[in-house]
Amino acid sequence: MAPNEILRLRQVGFDFVRLAVAPDLFLRTVGSKRDDAIAELRKIIGRFVAADLKVVLDLHPNERIPGYRGKDYIGGVNQPVVMEYFQTVGDMARLLSSFPPGVVALELLNEPAAYPPRSGVWDAIQIQAHTEVRRVSSLIPIIVTGSMGGGVEGLLNLDPGPYRGSNALFSFHYYDPMIFTHQATSAGRRYFTNVTWPPRRNDFAKAVEGTTSAVLRDGNIGAVDARRAVVRTTSELRQYYFTQEGEETIRSDFGRVESWANKHGLALDRIFLGEFGVNRSVGAGAGAPAPDAERWLRSVRLAAEQRSFAWALWCYSGPVRMTLTNEWPAETMDPGVLRSLGMRVPSLNAKN
Secondary structure, three states: OOHHHHHHHHHHOOOEEEEEEOOHHHHOOOHHHHHHHHHHHHHHHHHHHHOOOEEEEEEOOOOOOOOOOHHHHHOOOOOHHHHHHHHHHHHHHHHHOOOOOOOEEEEOOOOOOOOOOOHHHHHHHHHHHHHHHHHHOOOOOEEEEOOHHHOHHHHHOOOOHHHOOOOEEEEEEEOOOHHHHOOOOOHHHOOOOOOOOOOOHHHHHHHHHHHHHHHHOOOOOOHHHHHHHHHHHHHHHHHHHHHOOOHHHHHHHHHHHHHHHHHOOOOHHHEEEEEEOOOEOOOOOOOEOHHHHHHHHHHHHHHHHOOOOEEOOOOOOOOOOOOOEOOOOOOOEOHHHHHHOOOOOOOOOOOO
8 A cells, every 4th residue: 555545544534544455475485585575564564653543453364275274374374384373473462462461463264164064273273373372461452353254143152261261252154145245256147237235125126137137148158057047136126125124234243252252251352343244336347236235334433433333445456446545456435435434535535
């Protein structure tokens, strides 16, 4: 990010950033190259801190690098990649300990890809990673998360006992309903478009029309597969529009997290909504209609703030419009998104 972009984040009202860094950048390098990579990361963090922004350093696996994808970090505490990961966690702790206390935090791993019956494997790895940080510093805030992709269910199944006396925060990510937030993105949701929120039954036909058109425009599938895709997507849309709720679902999910914290005697300000976002329709790009996207963002943000949960939007900029900005590379912060997040709307765009 350019210096003016970093300053603009602070000016509109953000007080911290969640900085995603792929751990393989350090696992795959040795010697002076590794030292240089750590030194460069120190400079990047320093730019945010100089702008009066705190930093959560998020160890975020790169799914494009074979051998270092998310699943490779949950193979067991004695697996070579996991042991290298522990070393990197310690190095990141040493890096962060060079900053003043309370300015930086370390998130041990983004969205651990461990699901039952292997959830306990991640629990053991995370406990060891936490230990590696505490060998370096007792002050650095550590962000821990549950298994199952780091969502609500993963957090509810996490035992906070090993971290009770530690300066630890407890993270979960929220993207429900996925048919809305991830419409027009990759994999099984790439055809969905015009999906509104909250689900209104009179929007069902328009969503089916737009989604069916997207299927028929796909020149990479044959007629038989296209018919199957239309049947599948129509069925999923019908289930969404005729059985799901809107804000009540958000209130219920966040209430369950609140109850989990209360059950374990955790202050609510130790809960961190580490990611939430929705793929928006920008220009000719397919995605959620802007008013619905903004409504969902506002509802999730308020559900967090009403319970004293800290939160972080995914993300600042990128090729998928699940972003604060409208372009890639970034130029302008979207006014509607800023308002949904309770931020100030600047009179000038981010490139000025």
